[in-house]
Each structure stands twice: as C-alpha cells, then as structure tokens.
Amino acid sequence: MTPPDTLSALDAQTSLEALSEIAALINSVHDPEELLETVLEVAMQTLEAERGFVLLEDDESSQPFAVRTSRNFTDGQLDGVKPLSTSVVGEVLRSGEPVLVYEADTDERYGTTESVVLQKIQSIACVPLRLRNRQIGAIYLDSVTHRGRFTREHLPFLKAFAHQAAVAIENAQRVQTLRDENRHLRQEVQRVHGFDEIIGQSARMREVFETTSRVLDTDATVLIEGESGTGKELIARAVHYNGHRKAKPFVAIFCGSLPDELLESELFGHRKGAFTGAAADKKGLFETADGGTIFLDEVGDLSPKLQTALLRVLQLGEIKRVGDTETRRVDVRVLAATNRSLQELIEEGEFREDLYYRLNTIQIELPPLRLRHGDLPLLAHHFLDQFAKGNRAHIRGFTDEAMDALKRHRWPGNIRELENAIERAVVLARGDLITQDDLRLPHSEAEAPLPFEPGLPLKEIERRIVERTLEEHDGNVSATARALDVSRRWLHYRLKEWKEE
Ligand SMILES: Nc1ncnc2c1ncn2[C@@H]1O[C@H](COP(=O)(O)OP(=O)(O)OP(=O)(O)O)[C@@H](O)[C@H]1O
Numbered sequence: 001m002t003p004p005d006t007l008s009a010l011d012a013q014t015s016l017e018a019l020s021e022i023a024a025l026i027n028s029v030h031d032p033e034e035l036l037e038t039v040l041e042v043a044m045q046t047l048e049a050e051r052g053f054v055l056l057e058d059d060e061s062s063q064p065f066a067v068r069t070s071r072n073f074t075d076g077q078l079d080g081v082k083p084l085s086t087s088v089v090g091e092v093l094r095s096g097e098p099v100l101v102y103e104a105d106t107d108e109r110y111g112t113t114e115s116v117v118l119q120k121i122q123s124i125a126c127v128p129l130r131l132r133n134r135q136i137g138a139i140y141l142d143s144v145t146h147r148g149r150f151t152r153e154h155l156p157f158l159k160a161f162a163h164q165a166a167v168a169i170e171n172a173q174r175v176q177t178l179r180d181e182n183r184h185l186r187q188e189v190q191r192v193h194g195f196d197e198i199i200g201q202s203a204r205m206r207e208v209f210e211t212t213s214r215v216l217d218t219d220a221t222v223l224i225e226g227e228s229g230t231g232k233e234l235i236a237r238a239v240h241y242n243g244h245r246k247a248k249p250f251v252a253i254f255c256g257s258l259p260d261e262l263l264e265s266e267l268f269g270h271r272k273g274a275f276t277g278a279a280a281d282k283k284g285l286f287e288t289a290d291g292g293t294i295f296l297d298e299v300g301d302l303s304p305k306l307q308t309a310l311l312r313v314l315q316l317g318e319i320k321r322v323g324d325t326e327t328r329r330v331d332v333r334v335l336a337a338t339n340r341s342l343q344e345l346i347e348e349g350e351f352r353e354d355l356y357y358r359l360n361t362i363q364i365e366l367p368p369l370r371l372r373h374g375d376l377p378l379l380a381h382h383f384l385d386q387f388a389k390g391n392r393a394h395i396r397g398f399t400d401e402a403m404d405a406l407k408r409h410r411w412p413g414n415i416r417e418l419e420n421a422i423e424r425a426v427v428l429a430r431g432d433l434i435t436q437d438d439l440r441l442p443h444s445e446a447e448a449p450l451p452f453e454p455g456l457p458l459k460e461i462e463r464r465i466v467e468r469t470l471e472e473h474d475g476n477v478s479a480t481a482r483a484l485d486v487s488r489r490w491l492h493y494r495l496k497e498w499k500e501e
C-alpha cells in the first residue's frame with residue numbers, strides 16, 4: 001500500500017479515503033521505530049512538507065520529550081530548531097492544540113525567533129499526538145520554500161491523522177513491551193532448569209533436561225543420541241560441569257578422527273617402545289580424566305578391538321596401556337554420543353551388543369531442530385543476542401517474513417546450522433531487523449515441499465502426512481492425533497509399525 005497523493009489536490013471525500021488508507025498503512029507496521037518513520041513520511045508526503053520530525057515522551061533523558069525520528073534535517077539544524085521548540089512545539093505540547101504558521105518570518109509571534117530567521121522557515125504545521133487526555137508527543141512539519149503551505153483546511157485532516165498515529169504508536173509500544181516481557185519470562189523459565197546456556201522449552205527438550213538433571217550426581221553411563229548439530233556435546237558438558245565431578249577434568253575425544261592404533265594409545269596410553277615413535281611412557285585420556293568424565297564422541301566409530309577395551313573399563317574400572325602388562329584402576333565416568341543408530345550397527349555386526357547395553361544405562365535423545373519448532377524463535381533470539389554485539393548491537397530482531405522462513409526451513413544441520421545462519425545474517429543485515437534476504441536460506445529448502453507427489457502408494461502418502469503433522473506439533477502424539485482426527489492408539493500403532501520397517 002502506498003500513501004495517498006498530496007492533500008492539496010483532494011476534496012473532503014477523498015481526504016476521508018486518504019485517512020482510512022493511512023490508518024490501514026500505519027496499523028500494519030508493528031515495529032515502533034519503523035512506525036514513527038512511516039508516520040512522518042506519510043505526513044510529509046500528504047502535506048507536501050519539506051522537513052519534519054516526530055517528538056515523543058522520553059523517559060531516559062531530563063527532557064520530557066525527545067526527537068525520535070526526523071527527515072531532511074541535519075543534526076545541527078535540529079539543534080537550531082530547539083529554541084523554536086520553546087515557541088511552536090512548546091506551545092503545541094502545552095496547549096494540546098495544533099499550531100499553523102503561515103508566514104513564519106512575518107508572523108509577529110515567531111518572526112523574531114532566531115531559528116525562523118536563520119533557517120528561513122516559511123510555514124510550519126505542528127500537531128500534538130494525544131491519547132485520551134495524555135500528550136505523548138508531536139509531529140512537526142515545515143517548508144522553507146512556500147509561504148502558506150499549510151492552511152486551516154488542513155486542520156481537520158491533521159487532527160484526525162495525528163489521532164490515528166498516536167493510537168498506532170501506543171499499540172506498537174505495547175506490543176514491544178509485551179515482547180520484551182515475554183522474552184524476559186522465557187529467560188526466567190530457562191534459568192529454572194539450571195542449564196542456562198542450553199536453550200529449549202519444547203516438550204522434547206523438557207524431557208531432556210529432566211533426564212539430564214537426574215543423572216548429574218550419579219556415575220551412570222549416559223548415551224547421548226541425536227543428529228549432527230543437535231547439542232550432544234553441550235549436554236555432555238552440562239552433565240559434567242553441573243555434577244559432582246565438576247572439579248575434575250572433562251576430557252572429550254572424537255572417536256572417528258584417528259587411525260585405530262593412535263586412538264588406542266590416545267585413550268589408554270602406551271609404554272615406552274610399544275611401537276615405533278613411542279619414545280617414552282605416556283598416559284592416556286582415561287588416566288588424565290581420572291576422577292572426572294570422559295566424553296566419547298561418535299562412539300559408533302570405535303573398532304571392535306577398542307570396543308572390547310572400553311567394555312573392560314566399564315565393567316572392571318581398569319585399563320591397560322598399549323604394550324604394558326600391568327592393569328591400572330581408573331575412576332572415570334563415561335559419556336558417549338552417536339549420531340548413527342547403534343542398534344543398526346549392532347544388526348550389521350559392527351557394534352557389540354553387550355557394550356551397547358553398558359553405554360546405554362541412561363539414554364538421552366536429542367530431537368532434531370525440525371521437531372522443535374516451538375524452540376526456534378527462542379534459539380534464534382539467543383544466537384542474535386550472542387552475535388549482535390559491538391557495531392552490530394543495533395540489530396534487535398527479525399522481520400515476520402524472516403521468522404517464517406526460519407520456521408519453514410528444514411535445518412538438516414540442526415542447531416549448528418541455525419547458529420551459523422544467524423551469525424552470517426548479523427554480518428549482512430543493513431537495518432535493525434534481520435530480513436529474509438539477510439538469512440540467505442537455500443530456496444529449495446526454504447519452502448517445505450508437499451509431502452507427496454502424484455503416483456505414490458497411498459500407504460506412503462499416509463506415512464508422510466502423519467510425519468509432517470507430527471513435526472508441526474513438535475513430536476507431540478496427542479496433538480497430532482487430534483489434528484488428524486485419529487485415535488492416539490491408532491497413531492502409536494502406526495508409528496511403531498513404521499519404526500520396525
Ligand atoms: N539447546 C541449545 N541451546 C543453545 N545452543 C545450542 C543448543 N544445542 C546446540 N547448541 C549449539 O549448537 C552447536 C552444535 O552443538 P554440539 O556441538 O553440542 O552438537 P553435536 O550434536 O555434538 O554435533 P555433532 O554431531 O556435529 O558433533 C554448538 O555451538 C552448541 O553450542
């Protein structure tokens with residue numbers, strides 16, 4: 001929608017229409033700053049003003065009102081208008097009535113005001129922004145080229161417009177306050193579970209926090225499962241640093257990164273001369289972590305030989321350095337993570353079943369981000385707060401389109417991908433809100449495709465629709481059953497059936 005043409009060309013009827021168009025326009029802007037700019041732009045355009053500013057109540061400075069947005073003024077000129085504000089603007093704020101100045105230089109009330117003379121202002125229109133009986137600010141417009149630019153005929157329009165604007169400004173400020181409060185409350189809730197840096201309030205994440213807090217002060221082995229980037233390491237660290245071993249070391253090792261022999265010596269240490277290059281005795285990570293926690297990342301990548309050695313640590317609490325005959329006792333809590341299904345690996349004969357049961361005393365399954373839609377805005381704002389620092393600190397949020405795009409995206413790389421996307425968007429953003437363009441989400445994925453295409457077996461279509469609905473309800477079975485109008489029992493039965501396929 002564009003603002004209507006200038007008012008001078010409009011009769012009473014069209015000026016009403018103009019007003020209703022303006023109302024629709026300003027009511028569609030919810031960001032307070034953007035709204036003020038729109039209000040000023042519409043006012044200037046409709047009255048053909050050359051310059052203008054909006055004053056609003058100001059809680060932060062000693063002055064009751066401050067200029068919040070302006071057009072075609074340099075900072076110096078705005079300062080120059082301040083003496084004027086004791087006359088025109090001051091009068092408007094005091095009386096709550098609009099003031100029109102037709103020929104500022106000859107108007108005896110203002111003609112001698114320094115700024116009128118210096119800036120050669122010809123006409124001024126200034127209207128109060130009023131709410132019921134409160135004065136929230138004023139809109140100031142002027143012209144340096146035209147005398148009598150603003151006339152008495154403009155007054156009804158100006159008053160009605162200012163009223164609309166005041167209501168819209170107050171609404172936008174309320175929405176903003178609610179948003180801030182909401183964010184604050186969410187952060188409070190966040191703090192309650194004690195894992196400050198792990199964001200999430202979806203049902204699935206609450207389950208994760210619940211299990212995590214139960215295992216903190218135990219020595220139970222925990223298997224953390226989840227797709228890449230879902231926060232497995234974060235949970236492992238939380239378990240250690242919030243538990244009774246926190247004063248002792250936390251040692252993490254990525255089991256997929258090293259050739260087998262090296263990994264073995266890394267984990268268990270070696271004796272001098274055990275292999276070429278073993279120039280001295282060396283202790284392994286299990287000994288380093290003594291009293292603390294070891295985190296075996298991608299545990300599914302361990303070779304059969306190392307699986308056996310690990311089983312021994314878990315069963316007997318002892319290790320043997322490579323090339324050594326002596327066994328050593330270690331007191332280490334083991335946390336393990338995997339993004340592959342260990343059960344599948346067992347079926348393929350790649351992973352020891354007995355080790356699996358040992359590791360799996362407690363299981364924490366981290367949901368993929370696409371099943372945590374409720375958490376997405378929370379995470380997005382969390383990363384925004386983290387990255388929007390220094391000269392990027394003015395970036396305050398996301399446009400509605402950007403947030404929708406974030407929600408639509410499938411996030412194959414999960415939270416890590418989201419984190420990277422927000423970091424990049426913060427660098428690219430030009431305004432105070434991150435736009436959909438700034439996010440640079442790949443297009444094919446930004447639109448979730450329909451879950452089926454013609455020609456698929458009906459059963460497959462059923463499955464996809466159920467899965468999609470489940471995703472939209474954050475994995476909540478009851479809500480999904482309701483949405484699909486089927487019984488929970490039917491849904492459970494189907495899910496189980498598909499899982500076993
Ligand atoms: N719930 C969360 N709240 C805040 N940040 C999170 C959360 N989950 C993950 N992150 C962040 O996302 C990134 C990836 O997390 P992490 O390394 O723990 O994932 P991972 O599951 O170990 O991934 P991979 O399988 O690729 O090793 C990290 O920067 C982490 O801080």
Ligand SMILES: [Mg+2]
Nearest residue numbers: 229232233297
């Ligand atoms: Mg990891």
